Amino acid sequence: MKQENMKIIEQKMLAPNIFEMTLEGLIVQEMLVPGQFLHCQPPTRSDLLLRRPISISSIDLKTSQCKLIYRAEGAGTKDMSQLSANETLDVLGPLGNGFPVEDISEGELVIVVGGGIGIPPLYEVARQARLRGAQVMAFLGFASKDVMFYLEEFQALGDVHVSTDDGSYGTNGHLGIILDEILPQIEPSAVYSCGPTPLLAKVDQYFEEHPRAYVSLEERMACGVGACAACVCQTKDKKTKKMRLKKVCDEGPVFATGVVNI
């Protein structure tokens, strides 16, 4: 875990307000699991004190580069979107526990389920699963055709099922409709999910007892390293049924299904 001014190699717009930033730095060598995040300091707005947590969407150990995909929404992410190549971004990371992928083996069916700006960390999961010889199936939900990104990238790794809330592409409606249709017909060996709460709740319910199903949560953060207790979620010990608060930043953001009170 480090603080580093990472060099920006490229910043490009993937869709309106959706940016992909390629960063280079020593920190990348510490990124061993997908699903971790970087805590990014808005670069020019010194009145914004809190860092912004953004998931790492792909990792390249050879070039010491990684990518972030983020939506320029509020003041901090808009500020980040103004940066261009050769400038730097102050990041802290890699933070949090990512998605366990080391037990994926040849021929297994691995599914990733993502909604909107929750999709980015799933790309590296899908990529690593494919590298391990797994069959990858992606379920991706977007608000509309305009804000879709990374479709081709996911298609290069396996089957992709898409829904849009407004019906402008793929299945009309939320992703749950596709899940209800397809999940009963398949038996995935591992499930990875990130996105809006209702989607995570659905995945959590479907795969409550699945031994290798995971959801990645979001919560407002301050420190990002487990020191301030801002980012807690309610969890239940599967054996004792005892409730316990866990910190999303360092005990998550990835949790096994059936554990978190979503």
Next chain:
Amino acid sequence: MNRLAVELPGLSLKNPIMPASGCFGFGAEYAKFYDISQLGAIMVKAATLEPRDGNPTPRVAETPSGMLNAIGLQNPGIEEIMSDKLPALERFDVPIIANVAGYTIDDYTSVCERISQAPNVKAIELNISCPNVKQGGITFGTDKDVAADLTYRVKQIANVPVYVKLSPNVTDIVPIAKEVEAAGADGLSMINTLLGMRIDLKTRQPILANQTGGLSGPAIKPVAIRMIKQVSEVVNIPIIGMGGVYTVDDVLEMYMAGASAVAVGTANFTDPLICPKLIEGLPQRMDELGIESLAKLIQEVKEAR
């Protein structure tokens, strides 16, 4: 001679910089970034008698040059803190200031009695000023008689010096400071957060689940400076200053107002290495301003009164 050294009741500080309570967990989190033995002291997270879950989320919201928090004193309770958290800090050469909170005076005295037995706890910081808990917390800090009574009772049983952390959420902080001193406090710690609120324009609801929260960061520094100045002019016990410290200049401004040491809270979230950076940067700025040592500066500020 160590120009940064300061002697305070219970605390031989190698430098005046300490992370503020609630912003540094129980230390271990930041030990991943640097050797926390460099710090003057560590003010650990509030300890209460029973474990507390704190408030629902969202617990933080950003504001211009500040943040609101409504953590609600989440902590694992005195037993786990004694058996687990404090021993984990023993391998670092750094004094611990234990922040203590409670619902009742008996809660406070029980926790203080236990926690002052930990070998690395060199002082207690009585948190009578948390704005985020419904019962206890701030009510102890806004009534001078209640604050004095609590201080007196804790002083009877604590084995280490007691610093009382004052609330800025009062019309006049001076009488409270005076009463707390008269009741036997060894030092003061000021300020805690200012009660604030933000509303989300889209949902039209407060951003914090608790509705209100404590404001911290550079936005509150002028309030802290004003209150430290007011209080230091009328008490004879040392003050640990805090509220919006981000730079070495902020540290020295706290000294000029009358503080004898400085705690850093919110700045740790922006820059996890802020405390060692301040320790490193202080001597040069002291040279520029003709400050020989912090001990001398404290003396000089007192004599100028």
